[in-house]
Amino acid sequence: MASISAAAKASAASFAHKKELAAAAPHQHQQQQRAGAAHQGHRRARVGGRVRAVATPARAPRAPASTGSVKAPMTTTEKILARASERARLEPGENVWVDVDVLMTHDVCGPGTIGIFKQEFGDDAKVWDREKVVIIPDHYIFTSDERANRNVDILRDFCTEQEIKYFYDIRDLSDFRANPDYKGVCHIALAQEGHCRPGEVLLGTDSHTCNAGAFGQFATGIGNTDAGFVMGTGKALLKVPPTIRFVLDGEMPPYLLAKDLILQIIGEISVSGATYKSMEFVGSTVESLTMEERMTLCNMVIEAGGKNGVVPADKTTFKYLEGKTSVEYEPVYSDAQARFFSDYRFDVSKLEPVVAKPHSPDNRALARECKDVKIDRVYIGSCTGGKTEDFLAAAKVFLASGKKVKVPTFLVPATQKVWMDVYSLPVPGSGGKTCSQIFEEAGCDTPASPNCGACLGGPRDTYARMNEPTVCVSTTNRNFPGRMGHKEGQIYLASPYTAAASALTGYVTDPRDFLM
Amino acid sequence: MAAAPVFSLTAAAAAAAALAFGPVPTRARSQVPPRRRGTVSLRFHRTRPLTAAAATGGSLSSAAFHGECFVVGDNIDTDQIIPAEHLTLVPSKPDEYRKLGSFAFAGLPTAAYPTPFIAPGEESSRYAVILGGANFGCGSSREHAPVALGAAGARAVVAEGYARIFFRNSVATGEVYPLELADTGASKECKTGDVVTVDLDNSVMINHTSGKQYKLKPIGDAGPVIEAGGIFAYARKTGMIASKSA
Numbered sequence: 160m161a162s163i164s165a166a167a168k169a170s171a172a173s174f175a176h177k178k179e180l181a182a183a184a185p186h187q188h189q190q191q192q193r194a195g196a197a198h199q200g201h202r203r204a205r206v207g208g209r210v211r212a213v214a215t216p217a218r219a220p221r222a223p224a225s226t227g228s229v230k231a232p233m234t235t236t237e238k239i240l241a242r243a244s245e246r247a248r249l250e251p252g253e254n255v256w257v258d259v260d261v262l263m264t265h266d267v268c269g270p271g272t273i274g275i276f277k278q279e280f281g282d283d284a285k286v287w288d289r290e291k292v293v294i295i296p297d298h299y300i301f302t303s304d305e306r307a308n309r310n311v312d313i314l315r316d317f318c319t320e321q322e323i324k325y326f327y328d329i330r331d332l333s334d335f336r337a338n339p340d341y342k343g344v345c346h347i348a349l350a351q352e353g354h355c356r357p358g359e360v361l362l363g364t365d366s367h368t369c370n371a372g373a374f375g376q377f378a379t380g381i382g383n384t385d386a387g388f389v390m391g392t393g394k395a396l397l398k399v400p401p402t403i404r405f406v407l408d409g410e411m412p413p414y415l416l417a418k419d420l421i422l423q424i425i426g427e428i429s430v431s432g433a434t435y436k437s438m439e440f441v442g443s444t445v446e447s448l449t450m451e452e453r454m455t456l457c458n459m460v461i462e463a464g465g466k467n468g469v470v471p472a473d474k475t476t477f478k479y480l481e482g483k484t485s486v487e488y489e490p491v492y493s494d495a496q497a498r499f500f501s502d503y504r505f506d507v508s509k510l511e512p513v514v515a516k517p518h519s520p521d522n523r524a525l526a527r528e529c530k531d532v533k534i535d536r537v538y539i540g541s542c543t544g545g546k547t548e549d550f551l552a553a554a555k556v557f558l559a560s561g562k563k564v565k566v567p568t569f570l571v572p573a574t575q576k577v578w579m580d581v582y583s584l585p586v587p588g589s590g591g592k593t594c595s596q597i598f599e600e601a602g603c604d605t606p607a608s609p610n611c612g613a614c615l616g617g618p619r620d621t622y623a624r625m626n627e628p629t630v631c632v633s634t635t636n637r638n639f640p641g642r643m644g645h646k647e648g649q650i651y652l653a654s655p656y657t658a659a660a661s662a663l664t665g666y667v668t669d670p671r672d673f674l675m
Numbered sequence: 676m677a678a679a680p681v682f683s684l685t686a687a688a689a690a691a692a693a694l695a696f697g698p699v700p701t702r703a704r705s706q707v708p709p710r711r712r713g714t715v716s717l718r719f720h721r722t723r724p725l726t727a728a729a730a731t732g733g734s735l736s737s738a739a740f741h742g743e744c745f746v747v748g749d750n751i752d753t754d755q756i757i758p759a760e761h762l763t764l765v766p767s768k769p770d771e772y773r774k775l776g777s778f779a780f781a782g783l784p785t786a787a788y789p790t791p792f793i794a795p796g797e798e799s800s801r802y803a804v805i806l807g808g809a810n811f812g813c814g815s816s817r818e819h820a821p822v823a824l825g826a827a828g829a830r831a832v833v834a835e836g837y838a839r840i841f842f843r844n845s846v847a848t849g850e851v852y853p854l855e856l857a858d859t860g861a862s863k864e865c866k867t868g869d870v871v872t873v874d875l876d877n878s879v880m881i882n883h884t885s886g887k888q889y890k891l892k893p894i895g896d897a898g899p900v901i902e903a904g905g906i907f908a909y910a911r912k913t914g915m916i917a918s919k920s921a
Contacts, residue, residue, distance in 0.1 A: 267762045268818065274766075278767060307763045310765065368816075380815075380840055381816060381840070381843070382817075382843065382844035384905060385844075387907075430813055431750075431836065461814075464838055464839065637752070639752040640782065640784050641754055641782045642754050642759075646784055
């Protein structure tokens with residue numbers, strides 16, 4: 160177990176753990192009304208005729224969504240999997256064949272997935288649905304590593320051959336802006352391009368695929384072999400996870416971000432506290448969060464071992480999706496009588512900014528407790544902490560301080576869209592300055608080309624990779640030994656507020672020092 | 676946490692007796708356990724896909740693995756198993772598969788693990804069994820992790836628990852048996868280089884160096900899948916999907 164300091168324990172006292180089942184999910188009625196308004200009639204017709212050579216169990220005669228009656232209460236996750244497997248009801252622990260709505264892969268696991276697909280289904284085989292396989296080069300892009308470059312070529316050849324509709328290609332590595340199709344970090348690209356939709360099943364060859372749970376979707380990471388199977392059949396055998404419910408209530412203090420909430424939770428339940436389980440986030444705080452903040456929350460459920468994260472879809476979700484997708488979707492919600500594995504409750508108004516100390520995401524401490532930790536660099540980027548609002552948050556701290564950073568501060572927008580936002584959106588209260596202007600005035604490095612590389616210590620020539628045994632405050636998701644490159648490197652995971660505050664002092668710093 | 680380490684359960688005792696005196700229900704490449712520490716260095720060279728049925732009929736999962744063990748701690752993540760800079764290697768390409776094996780456990784901190792899993796200059800490992808603590812394989816979904824261990828020559832991981840995706844990838848690829856200990860403490864009591872036998876039929880791991888035995892949870896339905904060489908091989912073998920030649 161992670162060592163938790165006395166102060167962190169005191170902070171934890173503001174939350175209560177309840178084993179007994181809660182009576183009702185908050186605001187559920189309201190949400191269902193919204194759902195009904197957002198969608199009428201049947202879910203879209205399934206494409207079932209193209210699966211060859213795979214014997215899957217016979218289908219139930221009717222879809223539960225069409226019956227209108229709830230015979231057995233279920234959680235959101237159970238309902239999504241029930242519908243995807245055409246079962247009237249499901250219980251945690253059951254193994255079911257589900258129809259996959261979207262399969263995502265990228266340049267690190269795509270070539271291996273394609274290799275297995277070809278090996279097992281034949282050289283002439285076609286993917287089960289060329290509009291449901293989304294391929295996003297994003298990991299090792301801006302590198303001279305020949306094998307990394309070759310892997311993107313493998314993706315391109317495959318997408319051409321298979322006429323994959325959604326392939327976000329990059330050819331000109333010297334200037335990512337010369338590649339209009341290129342998006343960047345897959346999980347954020349999936350959201351921005353409208354591939355994350357409530358009630359659906361999204362599988363991806365990346366553990367942070369759980370990011371899409373922010374949309375009230377079932378989304379989880381799988382390996383190459385499973386993905387190769389999905390690619391050929393559109394089906395996956397999944398075990399239904401029990402759901403842990405996290406009720407976050409109270410007004411979010413202005414110095415906290417969703418990153419603080421999820422680090423708080425992981426510190427509480429440990430890096431294996433949700434292994435094989437779904438984590439559903441509800442409560443007034445969650446309802447107040449933007450889509451990007453909900454993504455931060457769900458992105459890191461894997462760091463607690465979680466299979467998937469869920470935030471119930473609501474008007475914030477529907478608003479975000481407007482104009483992003485023409486696919487009909489149908490949100491589902493946990494029933495009032497659904498059974499949860501356990502309940503955790505947090506009064507968010509009492510929480511403080513936290514970090515995860517090296518070398519585990521559950522090694523929680525209050526940021527202010529680490530004020531004597533001298534740091535060498537700050538990294539703001541990745542699927543977890545490289546979204547538009549993450550940069551706006553960092554800019555807010557720099558703006559409030561008016562000072563310059565004391566350590567190298569690396570900024571890697573997650574996607575091309577985020578990069579454009581950094582260069583174009585005015586930061587509130589700045590008199591019209593953009594994030595990029597504020598970053599330049601603060602002495603940060605110029606925002607770099609969107610990619611994942613530094614977060615996981617990709618090829619040696621990756622921008623901002625930790626090639627020396629330095630100490631870094633990072634808005635990323637993992638601080639395992641060697642994660643950002645050097646085995647003796649030390650990573651403090653933190654919110655964009657805390658990361659920016661730390662950049663200004665050269666020590667791990669509570670952002671209240673600048674924001675209050 | 677420090678539960679009693681010695682299990683004198685009937686099944687375990689029977690397994691020990693069989694291993695000590697009788698013909699061992701093993702795969703063809705397994706060898707007779709050595710009696711003294713350090714006198715025999717066992718190595719397993721695998722060929723893929725695994726097609727050999729168990730040497731003795733009966734249960735589909737009838738197999739035992741024998742050799743030296745490599746001991747690691749709790750929460751061994753996939754970055755330590757295979758650092759991300761090596762993920763440019765594509766596991767489905769045979770030469771790159773082998774290369775992945777040579778980097779297995781390259782991410783373990785040298786100070787905590789002075790003995791490397793792969794000896795300098797070697798491509799594969801001398802250790803047939805990996806013994807870990809809780810939450811083995813946490814982190815990324817990279818299938819390169821079980822593949823690297825399997826490609827290096829490991830046959831089984833024995834741990835107190837697994838991160839979900841690592842477990843699933845191990846079964847899907849058939850690269851290593853992800854076996855779960857029934858109790859905690861084994862990874863603290865055993866040392867790297869101890870000679871162990873993992874007996875799937877009897878769900879027990881025997882440490883011949885220390886003389887202690889550890890009960891395993893049965894691998895269940897995942898056993899035959901791994902035995903066949905992964906989900907595709909299993910599906911073909913059992914007729915779920917058509918065989919390639921058909």
